[in-house]
Amino acid sequence: METIAFFNLKGGVGKTTSAVNIAWHAASEGIPTLIWDLDPQGATSWLLKSKVKTKHEPKRFLSGKTPIGKLVKSTDYSNLDIIPAGFSYRNFEQQLLETSSQGKKNLIQKMIEPFGEHYALVILDCPPSFSLLTEQVFDTADALFIPIIPTHLSLRTFEQTYEFFKANKLKPKRLHAFFTMVDRRRTLHRVMLQHPPAVLKNRLATAIPYAAIVEQMGEQRAPLPAFDTTTVVSNAYKQLWLDIKQTLNEL
Ligand SMILES: Nc1ncnc2c1ncn2[C@@H]1O[C@H](COP(=O)(O)OP(=O)(O)OP(=O)(O)O)[C@@H](O)[C@H]1O
Ligand SMILES: [Mg+2]
Numbered sequence: 001m002e003t004i005a006f007f008n009l010k011g012g013v014g015k016t017t018s019a020v021n022i023a024w025h026a027a028s029e030g031i032p033t034l035i036w037d038l039d040p041q042g043a044t045s046w047l048l049k050s051k052v053k054t055k056h057e058p059k060r061f062l063s064g065k066t067p068i069g070k071l072v073k074s075t076d077y078s079n080l081d082i083i084p085a086g087f088s089y090r091n092f093e094q095q096l097l098e099t100s101s102q103g104k105k106n107l108i109q110k111m112i113e114p115f116g117e118h119y120a121l122v123i124l125d126c127p128p129s130f131s132l133l134t135e136q137v138f139d140t141a142d143a144l145f146i147p148i149i150p151t152h153l154s155l156r157t158f159e160q161t162y163e164f165f166k167a168n169k170l171k172p173k174r175l176h177a178f179f180t181m182v183d184r185r186r187t188l189h190r191v192m193l194q195h196p197p198a199v200l201k202n203r204l205a206t207a208i209p210y211a212a213i214v215e216q217m218g219e220q221r222a223p224l225p226a227f228d229t230t231t232v233v234s235n236a237y238k239q240l241w242l243d244i245k246q247t248l249n250e251l
Helices: 015-028 043-047 058-062 089-101 107-117 132-140 152-167 187-194 212-220 232-249
Strands: 002-006 033-037 080-083 121-125 143-148 175-179
Touching: 002 015, 002 132, 002 232, 015 033, 015 043, 015 080, 015 121, 015 143, 015 212, 015 232, 033 043, 043 212, 058 089, 058 107, 089 107, 089 132, 107 132, 143 152, 143 232, 152 175, 175 232, 212 232
Parallel strands: 002 121, 002 143, 033 080, 033 121, 143 175
Antiparallel strands: none
């Protein structure tokens, strides 16, 4: 089982959109895939038409009293299951803090481990923040994919994550940036794509263009490739999946 995460400290850069589209591509190839919506905004859960009905107690999952598998829901797509962002992630963060102060290590990792029996790929969609939760994700993920809009501010948040990895002895080689929402009419976007900064040397080759059809995912409540296979942006996501698969093969 491989675990990957979509992360960026910066909000609204395409983490969720990418996570959902990549999950669809993996599942459509017959790879048993689980997507875990770790963001209380619940955008991934919304796009995959999923929500938790009962109120789950994070404490019981963290202590192992209730098996985490109980949170898993199926989606409209074969080979694709989801843990929706239903239970209170504010409590979750608090519980993580308490459990780690008791000397217990990475709970996210511990919770994911049993999924190895059922899934070949686990995809984590992260909230746009640094927290104990995301730190545990940094530790757990085999590879992290960081969508970046080709602007200086977006690049800066990548550098902050890169520096955090170095300072905390996490391997920055696991960070793979990729450009999203690229608008080639904009000079800065073109310049950055042609002359990517050295810190992005480990990036994926595919750049995702800005395209209005992506917004339709929210209307259709579906991954882009589930309703569009012809546009440039849909093909870019397919290509991005091939890049990610290649990255995982090289681990
Ligand atoms: N390539 C694209 N072209 C046009 N719009 C896009 C593209 N990618 C994402 N969007 C839109 O941008 C908005 C933000 O995308 P998304 O929710 O994936 O970002 P995010 O990084 O997960 O945000 P957050 O930090 O809030 O979790 C959404 O409305 C989405 O439809
Ligand atoms: Mg998101």
